[in-house]
Amino acid sequence: MDELIGRLVSEVGVDKAAAETAVGIILDFLSKEGPADKMQLLLAKLPGADALMQKAAAAGGSGMGGVMGAGMSMMSAGLSMDQVQGVTRSFIAFARQKVGEDAVGEIVGAIPGLSQFI
Numbered sequence: 001m002d003e004l005i006g007r008l009v010s011e012v013g014v015d016k017a018a019a020e021t022a023v024g025i026i027l028d029f030l031s032k033e034g035p036a037d038k039m040q041l042l043l044a045k046l047p048g049a050d051a052l053m054q055k056a057a058a059a060g061g062s063g064m065g066g067v068m069g070a071g072m073s074m075m076s077a078g079l080s081m082d083q084v085q086g087v088t089r090s091f092i093a094f095a096r097q098k099v100g101e102d103a104v105g106e107i108v109g110a111i112p113g114l115s116q117f118i
Helices: 002-012 016-033 036-044 049-058 066-076 081-099 101-109
Strands: none
Touching: 002 016, 002 081, 016 036, 016 049, 016 066, 016 081, 036 049, 036 081, 036 101, 066 081, 081 101
């Protein structure tokens, strides 16, 4: 996770804590909305992902579901809309490197509205 967090800090301009929170929110959202088999593959390739995901889940969320709920949770954590999109795009690009285009494509394709953010 350090590689991804470092990337988010340098590419998107968020601090480390915000990057960790955002990744946790994204992972929690994807695990609830995405195909379970593809998410297991992704989580297996991202050591430390479970801890960030559990921390985000424990913090609650915006109360909204879906893509908008995840975005609102990240904005509630202090990210701007541009940062939410930047973090999401960087996360998806990183996930593609780790598990491949096909698996990530299936995750994104299974979640209504997600493709608009990436």
